[in-house]
Amino acid sequence: MLTLTLMNHTFHVPCAEEDKARLIEAATLLEDKLDQVENLKGESKVLMVALNLCYDYLSLKDDATQYCLQLDSQVEDILNQVTDQSAK
Secondary structure, eight states, rough: EEEEEEETTEEEEEGGGGHHHHHHHHHHHHHHHHHHHHSSHHHHHHHHHHHHHHHHHHHHHHHHHHHHHHHHHHHHHHHHHHHHHOOO
């Protein structure tokens, strides 16, 4: 069990021991993002931060997908070169 405090609210998060460090890191990131939004309060602030984090997540997901596609293409090109050279 991990106890976290965010925006004056205490949360008891059931988690495995190996997940605690990542959850603390996530909570720290969330606190930092909340602190950056000074012009909003309460629910509006939380929703704006959630929207920004989701946007960042989707951007990173797209970047990772594009990177994997590029790697797949490069591996396929190399395999084709090896196959062509071994056929000679």
